[in-house]
Amino acid sequence: MDLTPFPFLSLPWQLRRQIYFFAHLVRECPVAITAPANVIVRHDAPRRTEKEGWGWCCQYQQRKQLGRHNIAYETRECRCPEIPKQLLLLSKALHAEVEALLYGENKFIIRAHRAEDLDLFEKLSVRALSQLRYLLVRLNSWPCYRGHSRASFKHGVCLECRAPVSASDAELGADNAESEAIIEQWSRACSRLSSHVIPGRLSVEFICDVMDKATAERVLGPLGTLPRLNECTIRLGRNQDAALRSLARSAAIRLTEDLCPPSSAAVSSFFPFQSLPPELRLRVLGFTNLGPNGSFRPEWSDIAVKNGRFEQAICSSLAVERECCLSCSFTRLDCCCPLRSASYSLACRCRDLPLELLLVNRQTRTDAAMVLYSTNTFTFTGPFLDSLRMLQSLRPDTLRRFRRICFQLETRQTVRWKDLADTWGLLVAFIGKFFDISRLSLIIKADSNDYEECTDPTYNEPMLRNLYTGYRTLVLGVKAQLPNLLDFHLMLGAFYSLEPVWEKHVMGSGYDSTNGNQFSKEAHSTDRWPNLPKDLTEAPHWHQEL
Template identity: 30%
Template sequence: MAADNGHLPGILRLTSEIRHRIYQAAGLGRQYWWDNYTSPTIYHLGAASASEALKSDISYGDGPRTFRGLLLSCRTIYSEASALLYSENWFLVRYRSPRSLAALRALTPHALASLTNLRVVLNETSCHDDKLYESSGHCCNRGWVYKGTEADSSAPELHYGCDDCSDNVHDLPLNASSALDGGVISEWRTTAAYLASHIVPGRLELSLICDVDHGDVETAKLVLDGLGMLPRLKNCHLRLCETRDSRLQRLASEAVLKARGFAPAEPQAPSGCSDSRLLSLPLEVRLRILEHTDLITPSREVTWNRTVSDRGYYIVQASNDGRSGHEFCAAQCRGECRFARCWQEKWPEPSLGCFCRRRHTAFSTRCRCWTPPTPLFLVCRKLYEEANLIFYSKNRFIIIDSPRSSPFASRDPGEYPHASFAASQFLKQVAPRQCLGYIRFLELVFSPFNHQNLLRDGHTALQDWKETVQWVKDKLNIPALTLRLVVAGHPNPYVGTPSGGFEMTRAEGKEVLATYNRILHPLQLLSPDTGRGLARFYAKLPWPMKWSHWIHYRLGKDEEAIQGLIDSKELELKEHAELFIMGERYERVSAAAAEPEMSVWWWGRPDEYSGY
């Protein structure tokens, strides 16, 4: 091309800064939203037709059609425009269709050198947020489905089925012993070698998804061999298995650290407690260190519900969008959102997808989700005892007695179906006996009662409850214990009405109040009259008539009067219960400090949990 600017095409006579603005306006760079927000576009490599070598994941504009002509116009413009395209946007390639990574290898060395964000999906057995701008983070439940292969639709293959995906199908876990799966690994290694020769060290952020069989270490190592070929990455996000696996998790974390240029720590032989540097410190210092670990949950609360007891202890994440059934949210997030739902990004930045170590065998610097610090309990007996001290003394313990995961769930009509309360089961069977004295805050939550499901005198659960309180009173540190009794009831009388609640009469409402008293009565064993009264006791009991037709007929449509009557009745129930348990100390304790705020479950989403 001639050096004389008069013979250059018009666009090349402009300054490089002006040409850059033209490329931006054509949609090659990050997209501008209002208030100067920008976000990258996600492009799918490997489109069905050559005319759409790039397939935009966005639903507006013409995408590559706008700037394809620019890329084909001349070498200079291609060099400048493609550098902007590949440096400011994200790229996604899937092996599944057309069962190849050729589209990634088709990128020129110049494009690869400019590349800053790449996501490679070799094999996925569950949803991994294909709609990156609408990331839900949920991993789908699947059944088995048959689907014809691309080569022969008459010979169906068995796949995982999914109602949340457009093609209703997921891959089976990768297994290197399969000839087909061996081809995936071989192609990945070939592609990684090509990438390694052209990407710039420290520039690329890579996301790699390859779900292998649970416990299949050998296949995982073959996948990671390809990752190890690459030069140092700016960042790396890796998922090796849909489910959690401790051995694969160790491989994933070591591989990511190595890919980012951090040498993983050399494994050391286990040492006895006497050789531990931590245990050589004074006890006060050790406990202080343990307070800064995951032994204390983000919300300082731990929940147990025997309906989901297979999950052990779990935490509830406060909702901020009303999806828990309430029209309001927790007054303060308290920063807990930083430790859950790591796949969510602040709009309009797209999500990388779910690399959550709590849900999968995955490792990512983006994931700071709280997980149980199990290794701290396994070092040695001394550290096990100290970890228990911190765990049980520094967290609130919420025990939920409900037919389902939600504390607000209505019970079926009939007698209480269990021979013991969830609280009895927790105190006798779940919490280690030697740790009961560490507990400082215990909250007992019952789902709402009505006249169709009562606890009548002589019920086995009531007798067991009395025996449990008698048995545990000498094992709890009662003078240091705060106890709260809650019967869950939605604060809005028009929402969350228990089954049959609307037909409840005043006489039947008194029977519900009698049930409250039967639950409260054994707790008098913890009153000051015994010589070891509770530090504090709080109650939150819904007035049963709040849901009945009686109150609406009595006060008509005067919602303010209805709510005022409900509030006064529930305050009366609260004061009566607290005075019943605290005795003459009630006024003094009430004046000394405000009641702790309601626990997270009140606003929480019961589907958000992480179990011990």
């Protein structure tokens, strides 16, 4: 047997590269090159087993594939194999190749809890700094020192790893010795980075929550010395702050613009958008976040009106609590969503409505309002009286621009319909009077928990009768007050077989909502859930034809 070592470096580069990948030298999830603070974490829930799937996988992979956070109760953010650092020690030739691939292909995270944590910039070689492509620097981590953004402040713990909120880092501010030390060390780190980073190669995400604008300007000063970056995301505050957000935006744009400044002629000239034909202007505005074709996630296409107030966030029809879109940062962990913090991120996929367009001039205001109200679905939740007051506050010409509205009903509304019937009648009458009914599509969604609530052991048949009466009265009100609707889609929480029956009662015997006149219903509830029990899907024995 020949025991002569195989000359690895004589292999073709593409083959060696694949071997490095199989050896986990390059991995998809980010690599943390600073250890988190030494904090004891209490586990209040058992860990998942490998049979349960996601419990033992990399949390980054889970967030990327599922598109949402998961309460994992894990102290380790990543369970991927460790980087084989031993490859750097084999030979000089191999060291150079491995170092270039390691720092050029991976994404790195630096969480500095103290000024000393930034010393590692001095320890990285010149070759490593020049090869860097993705780098996140976070000078303070809150509410979780590991970077998680979801916490229960009532119980004082992170919702994902159960780390105590008290162990997280404080905001940087003036007249603070620790803040001064961090800013000073950050300045030295940026000086070393700027000397060796290749212009246009590095993408930087910088997070530093500050107390005031003056401190923000001080931490952005060193960052501004870096050469032109490929991408730049900056967060300066834990809550929305117009001044800090403007600072973050200006700094990020300045760091990513071309090395050659634009000429004075280019600066003084603007595209004559106002001179475009009206249909083209509306088409262009429809691809901003004003319309349903923006860059946000498709499931957030509805604009929610909760308790009579617009929810200008990543809202679905239920106007849920604002959560990170998981796209604003390459770590899919350190939230930089401008709707949640004082930040700037081009990669964010939250729906941030550009309402500033309504303030440009009269023509742009008219065009933007037309796109906003005529191309979106507005989903109303909460008391009918709040929704009515909100609509009454709008101008008559604005009301006539609405094309698609949805009412998301709660169980407490449908089972107690007798108390709300008058308010619903006023709301529907207002819509019939001021909306352009012939161009309006109406969607009514009942709570999917209606049946379960009404069949609870504490209830009996009278409660189901109340539910049925609520549905029936609701449909009769629509029929009486809103003739000639363009489309009508009904989604009940029980008695699913009545959906097409009552839709035809409102629209006519030949109407089929799954085809629709302009907007089609995805499917009737009986088709979406064909295996449900008959007492849930069929009409009750006391049903009467309308």
